[in-house]
Amino acid sequence: METARTERTREWLAAHGLSTEGDPDDAARAIMPEIRGDAELADADKLEIGLGLLELLNTYWVTVELRWFVNAANDDAIWATHWQAVRDHLEQPVPSEAVLYSLWVDWFEDISTVERAFEETLGRDVPSLPEADEAVLRRAAAVLKVSGPVPWALKYPVYQAAMAVERLRPAVFGGVLYSYHDVYGSLEIGPALELLDALQLPDDTEHLAELREELKKGHANRHHRDA
Known part of the structure; x- marks a missing residue:
């Protein structure tokens, strides 16, 4: 699944010299803290780029860090955007296993x-x-x-x-x-x-x-x- 977020995330990765190559979980563990720690991004932008990374990697660890971020933000707009993205993933012909697993064992x-x-x-x-x-x-x-x-x-x-x-x-x-x-x-x-x-x-x-x-x-x- 790719959306406009995917390309935005690619652009952010390129601007920060980061790559999604290799093991997806390892990439997620390296990249998500960089997104969350980017002082130039508003929370809404951090979420958008994180959701774009989920589209690129489709791996559980991205959902783990997104959950931490969404819960810590305590912002209804952030929650609404996050849950709409989750619904979009689950409505695909083949629902995201990473999102389903996160829903089951975390949420x-x-x-x-x-x-x-x-x-x-x-x-x-x-x-x-x-x-x-x-x-x-x-x-x-x-x-x-x-x-x-x-x-x-x-x-x-x-x-x-x-x-x-x-x-x-x-x-x-x-x-x-x-x-x-x-x-x-x-x-x-x-x-x-x-x-x-x-x-x-x-x-x-x-x-x-x-x-x-x-x-x-x-x-x-x-x-x-x-x-």
């Missing part, structure tokens, strides 16, 4: 950021899901599948709304499945079983029978069932 696992992150990436779109276009449905499916750590009270209404869209039912199942398998997964057994029945998935759906069995045994999380 969704952090109790201080999960509510806003889930709202920005999916929750706000619930009323329009039945009429959503292809791009939004791609994003919804991607977010549902990494929603394991999202508190059940936040995601359950979203799961209920999403399952009304037939195309999203496998992704809702994926969300329930990984809520069970994720170390930090959040799941309530009764409502989860009701969801599995309401999804009306084929009986031979991979992992469906096993998940039902574990839930009926009273196991809400694979990692805690012997606790």
